[in-house]
Amino acid sequence: MFTRFISFEMKQFFRSMFWQKGVVVNIIMALFALWIILSFLGIGLGGFYLIKDIFPDKDPFEFVNGFLLFYVIGDLIFRYLMQKLPVLNIKPLLILDIKKSKLINYTLIKSGLSFFNFFSLFFFIPFSFVLIKEGYPTNNVLSWLTGITTLVFAANYLNFITNKSNIAFGVLVAFLGSIIALQQFGIYDFTGVSVAIFNSLYTNWLFVLVPLFLLITFYVINYKKLKGQLYLDDAIQTKTKEANTSDLSFVDRFGDLAPFMKNEMRLIWRNKRTKTVFLMSFIFLFYGLIFFTQEAYADNPAMLIFAALFVTGGFAINYGQFIPAWDSEYYRMIMTQNISYRKFLESKWLIMSSVTFVLYVLSIPYLYLGLDKFLMISAGAIFNVGFNSLFLLWSGSFNRKRIDLDASGFGNTQGTSATQFLIIIPLTGFPMVLYLAFSSFLGFNAGIIAIASFGLLGILLKNSIMNFIEKKYIKDKYATIHGFNQKK
Known part of the structure; x- marks a missing residue:
């Protein structure tokens, strides 16, 4: 069934007038995506040696871990602003003999294939290979990589829960701005906190269960939320709400x-x-x-x-x-x-x-x-x-x-x-x-x-x-x- 859904969406995409008229723009966007991928690959492969060269007294692995807390929060803000929510034209499918669970799972799994979930992995995966090459224990590195990857996908599903909330966005921006300011002015060292958090994924594989638990929790919340909305009446009815005007x-x-x-x-x-x-x-x-x-x-x-x-x-x-x-x-x-x-x-x-x-x-x-x-x-x-x-x-x-x-x-x-x-x-x-x-x-x-x-x-x-x-x-x-x- 999933292959049929993919086939429908591919046909819809390539048959659209926008695809036929916007070939040049699509080519430019593809080249831009390729440039991002190659850039992250280059940083992932050479980052270890670059850090070692610039900061010879620091462990490159711990140096990267020191900034991952800032990255995770920044990633959530970036997703809030830029990531499109998963979309499936369900109206024609609701009258067919297709289980709602398949529609929901396909929509959620499809969101996992978002470019947002993969572009950072083009850094983390080659960086992990370099760590193993430089003598870091393979099992520990794979444990760390698994935890980071799971956290990336957990952020994907968390974004769909908070995407409509301006309060959540404000809290994230305020928190990131605060910790950057405290770090910049030497009031509190958040890089040490970040190292402690992400080193734990490296030293003990059991800590990988934490991001895994978050991933499953956010997936289930999204599943239940979509299931409660997946009715033909909801799809065709006109939604009304009270209009609010601002004092301008x-x-x-x-x-x-x-x-x-x-x-x-x-x-x-x-x-x-x-x-x-x-x-x-x-x-x-x-x-x-x-x-x-x-x-x-x-x-x-x-x-x-x-x-x-x-x-x-x-x-x-x-x-x-x-x-x-x-x-x-x-x-x-x-x-x-x-x-x-x-x-x-x-x-x-x-x-x-x-x-x-x-x-x-x-x-x-x-x-x-x-x-x-x-x-x-x-x-x-x-x-x-x-x-x-x-x-x-x-x-x-x-x-x-x-x-x-x-x-x-x-x-x-x-x-x-x-x-x-x-x-x-x-x-x-x-x-x-x-x-x-x-x-x-x-x-x-x-x-x-x-x-x-x-x-x-x-x-x-x-x-x-x-x-x-x-x-x-x-x-x-x-x-x-x-x-x-x-x-x-």
Whole structure:
């Protein structure tokens, strides 16, 4: 029966219009997945020797174990934001003589084949082989690997339990942020706790029963939850719930733009994909730590500029590149209304700029890493507001692919075209080139001033630029409507 289910889904996938029209995007996604796999394989095979070379006084195995606690929590957050829940079109199957247990087990087992469950194993498995090669006891290493693998799959099923809970997400983010801060400032050593936890999987195989118990428990909870919902009445009935409205009166100060901004804010918060982009922007706040704290990038300031842009521009870049596709489901209706196209577009620019400002305020703690780092972030924030956000609005006039707002973000290529890949080049490459051109001859400050000045120039010329962008959207109005009408 499972092979039949797989056959049905394969036929549905390859017969879909999206597969036939989005071959280029699918190839790019496949190449990206291959790059991730090869990267993790390389780290898994060479990580042991790299750690030994950089930290000769530390055991590479214990070094890795010291960061696994952070990895597990980070993995749960990443899954919450990006992993799609398992889907099976059950309506036609519920009227057939098929046991519900088979439908449920297939759906749950299918979720175990998610890319999220395997990409980390491309590190852990080769790393385990290297450990055995370097003389670590085979049985102990296999015990550790079994425990880690079981924990990865347990996280998969835990995500399906907590995925709809904003509270669970908030707790995970707060906990991860807290332990990173306590570790960074030397208040408490959580790496020691992590070593103790994951070394136990290595020293005593009985501790493997703990993640195994968690895996079985989460699987059973999901099974019972799905079984309670697997009825034809539930599948076809229209669900109703009381509508809740948020108080957005603080936006009224923006005058005629306020109604557009309120609709944009509701769209962002009420739909899964836009909400994911919004929440991910706060994750990008920590992006600078990857670069600013590494000595390897100290002599490569252009890469630090790249990181500084994403600290405050995570939302503008990820949200802006799909404008106006976020409105694709009702774009025709919008175009029939007597509204100002200029205000429709300007409200989106103001939303991106406002979130950029909020992220900039939240980035003030980067002063701890040095004034030069914070100046990079400051220049990047101005550039994001004055250039990137306006450039994204203009490039949006080329978007022709609709987006399903309720779909998850990872692996979802709806709305993705060559445009999204091309616009990243000027968004990140131009400020890096700008910095190098000025700093090479006039020093660090000149490079920072050049980036900030270009952003300020965009802000000063905003009205003229917006007029140009508005004309481009009006010119391509019917082509955009036609593109958004094309469904899977």
